[in-house]
Amino acid sequence: SGTRLSGIKTSGPAHLGNYLGAVRRWAGDQRPDDVFLVADLHGMTSTHNPHRLRQYARQAFALLIASGVDPERAVVFVQSDLVREHGALTWVLECTCTYGEAKRMIQFKEKSRGQDSVRLGLLTYPVLQAADILLYGADRVPVGEDQREHVELARALANRFNGAYGEVFVVPEGVLPKVGARIKDLSEPTRTMAKSSGETPGVVFVLDSPDLVRRKVLRAVTDELDTVRYAPKEQPGVSNLLEILGACTGVSPREIGADITGYEQLRSTVADAVVELLRPVRERMTELLDDPAELDRLRALGAHRARERATPRLEAALKVVGLG
Numbered sequence: 001s002g003t004r005l006s007g008i009k010t011s012g013p014a015h016l017g018n019y020l021g022a023v024r025r026w027a028g029d030q031r032p033d034d035v036f037l038v039a040d041l042h043g044m045t046s047t048h049n050p051h052r053l054r055q056y057a058r059q060a061f062a063l064l065i066a067s068g069v070d071p072e073r074a075v076v077f078v079q080s081d082l083v084r085e086h087g088a089l090t091w092v093l094e095c096t097c098t099y100g101e102a103k104r105m106i107q108f109k110e111k112s113r114g115q116d117s118v119r120l121g122l123l124t125y126p127v128l129q130a131a132d133i134l135l136y137g138a139d140r141v142p143v144g145e146d147q148r149e150h151v152e153l154a155r156a157l158a159n160r161f162n163g164a165y166g167e168v169f170v171v172p173e174g175v176l177p178k179v180g181a182r183i184k185d186l187s188e189p190t191r192t193m194a195k196s197s198g199e200t201p202g203v204v205f206v207l208d209s210p211d212l213v214r215r216k217v218l219r220a221v222t223d224e225l226d227t228v229r230y231a232p233k234e235q236p237g238v239s240n241l242l243e244i245l246g247a248c249t250g251v252s253p254r255e256i257g258a259d260i261t262g263y264e265q266l267r268s269t270v271a272d273a274v275v276e277l278l279r280p281v282r283e284r285m286t287e288l289l290d291d292p293a294e295l296d297r298l299r300a301l302g303a304h305r306a307r308e309r310a311t312p313r314l315e316a317a318l319k320v321v322g323l324g
């Protein structure tokens with residue numbers, strides 16, 4: 001038991017990597033106390049488009065539901081529906097965190113490098129992330145290597161706060177999810193498929209039409225070696241296609257190569273598999289997105305369930321620091 005918290009940022013539309021590597025697993029392995037967060041406040045730490053931010057949040061929420069996350073069992077909600085709660089605890093935690101700690105975050109260094117104008121939110125979003133975790137009493141946070149440091153920060157802040165003011169927060173722990181390799185960009189298979197890459201043929205979005213998905217996969221970069229085998233270092237493009245096919249069919253990517261004779265066959269097999277994998281998800285998502293009343297009903301339900309969890313802890317935190 002305990003509470004696990006997982007989130008998806010709305011820095012762009014959800015892609016195949018988000019689905020295969022995260023959302024599908026979350027839905028498949030849900031427990032009643034799980035918390036799933038559409039992290040739209042995190043979608044504005046760099047230049048953003050307000051209309052798209054709102055659209056991506058609706059889409060990500062619809063994706064979670066369409067993938068099978070049960071809004072009656074889990075707590076599944078859009079972060080900005082509780083913007084006051086998340087905002088208030090962030091402030092309290094910012095006054096628990098030091099400038100030095102925030103500035104040292106590797107993600108901040110990487111994302112701010114070479115930019116002449118950096119939003120302050122890019123520096124402080126790990127504290128918002130700590131608030132996301134601590135508000136819900138999450139004890140386990142499944143995250144990839146790149147987010148580990150942020151969970152460590154949440155842990156440090158929870159301990160410091162509890163020590164200074166009283167035991168209010170559950171001290172969270174980062175857990176490495178059992179995942180396959182990260183899905184790579186189809187055009188640049190040495191980098192991971194990412195929302196932030198924008199509209200490129202290398203990223204397959206969950207809402208892409210079957211035709212577009214097919215075209216993107218058929219254009220995937222391979223190599224000159226002309227052998228279908230799983231060797232991520234020597235053959236990143238081919239290995240990525242095998243990885244995707246393996247994830248779609250539930251077979252280890254090392255065991256697939258044998259039946260496939262050439263790159264054309266590999267690409268078209270992967271294209272078929274991805275189209276079929278995404279079809280039902282896209283259809284359910286579209287249905288929900290076309291039914292705003294139902295989507296809003298589920299969003300309100302999620303927000304209500306989230307608030308029930310968050311409010312007592314927020315009130316306890318405000319009280320012990322001397323507010324209100």
Ligand code: ATP
Nearest residue numbers: 008009011017018021022182183192193194195196
């Ligand atoms: P961005 O593309 O904006 O950098 P992201 O998609 O990497 O963001 P999140 O929105 O935080 O990041 O990811 C949501 C979930 O999807 C996380 O659990 C993350 O591990 C997973 N994920 C993201 N990209 C991939 C990928 N290429 N392959 C597998 N899983 C992925």
